[in-house]
Amino acid sequence: MVSRLSLLLRHAVLIAGASVMLAPFILMVSISLKPPGEVFAPQFSLLPQQWYVAENYTAAFTRVPLARFILNGFFVTFCIFLMQALTALPMAYALAKLRFRGRETCFALVVLALLIPPQVPAIPLYIALWQLDLLNTYAGIILPSTISVFGIFMMRQFFRTVPNDLIAAARMDGLGEFAIVWRIMLPTALPALAAFACLSFIWNWNEFFWPFLIVQDEALMTPPLGIAFFSNAEAGTAFGPLMAAATAVTAPLVLAFLFAQRAFIQGVTMSGIK
């Protein structure tokens, strides 16, 4: 009897906690359905009396180039992940499986780089991109994120668990080290790489600090920057369209998260970083 009661109590606390955690999401969607008059109504109701979905979402996509922001988001995150994977996989393999002088030093540098918060290189990178005339370009947004020391670390840990026999057999078959990375290691690493892809997508989709510093051109804005721009332009009046835009920007992420929850949580548990 007592344990029944305690179980019920625990569920009650958890449901209350989960409601608080989810409240902002529910509120966001709820406001995105309402006309301006109801947004500021003294009594809150979850669903609108007068549905205003088409108006709010049309406003969000026409008053600012929201579709463009979202496409920019996909383009930038895709390029970043591609570069991260292309550079991280070979180095991770070399650090895990090949013997060469300086390997330990190289790995120590990776670990050292892991300790540097992403905002620290901002000023020198900004100066360098200014000299190269790359401020306010896609290249400027993408370049600083093309290397992921976290990705190198994560893939190295994974490659260490791959049996040496597999690699020895591939060498017997006459495969070079370069071919081994892409034809033997990459297929075995797909689950780990998928987890890393999720993390990379979510982090870079949400990245605000760097694009905020170097992008002024509306056409280049990534989703978080675009939302901030919209919010500034409307100066806290058009809550309905603003929440519609926020919903549109958050939706791909929440979907990606729900799809790949297991991989994502594993990746985060491994790193804890960011």
Add this chain to the structure above:
Amino acid sequence: MRKVAPSSGLRRAEALAGYMLSLPAFILMWAMLLGPAVSVVLLSLTDWNFGEASLRWAGLENYVELWSDRVFWISLKNTIIYVGISVPATVILGLLAALLIESVAHGKAFYRAAFFVPVASTLLAMALVWEFMFHPTVGFINQLSAFIGLPTADWLQNPGTALFALIAIGVWQNLGLAMILFMAGLTAIPKDLYEALSMDGADGAWERFRRVTWPMLGPSLVFVVAITAIRSFQVFETVAVLTEGGPSKSTEVLLYTMVQQGFTFLRSSYGAAITVIFLIFTLGVTLLQTIALERRTHYG
């Protein structure tokens, strides 16, 4: 199969492959992370402002100026308050959530996802929702406060409450991360420790927590505290879109001050000095974490 003794030729080929495969990442790592991190330290020792043609070695002048800069001290104080409150709150609530979720048989996956979604969501978009929740008249929070008889406020516009409003958003966002890391730590505790405890006759939930869970969770705890602290030091987005450091500097934090000096006022070297202070705090947290973990493994 014939064993092949690795000849020196093969060795050299392997080493060469190692260098070639590491090279692209090695170059990018220096160009984007390590090089700029070293540059920021060097830049902070000059007097260079963005766009100037010449540069002079200034030694510690920027740091001397920081020492007497009122805004910098306000910023540092606010950052420490922010970290000092949000870290314990995040860690305690995250641990509580993890323990509760582990203790129920049904709905684990739902609860875990619900607590974790904020970690994966776009903070900037969610910050705007929070702005609405903190709205003085129609905001959820004031309506709730009024309903249960607590005082209401214009949370984000009041110098006495703005920083705490931002702390609430930060805790909401990071709590799920702490929870997930604690859950990983909890599953690593050997089950027979609990069995041994119940054979000793001590089987209450509190006894189990005090004698097994808490001591065994030590390394996870250190790790979670460090991660949460490092993330909290990086508070920036909510400040940039919701308060811009105000009202009257009450939410001015280190990274925001750095961006103001380095990018808005174009004082690159001064911004670099603030970056160095920020880096020192982050590395300090990591150092404390290492010390705490080593002490445990040696004497724990």
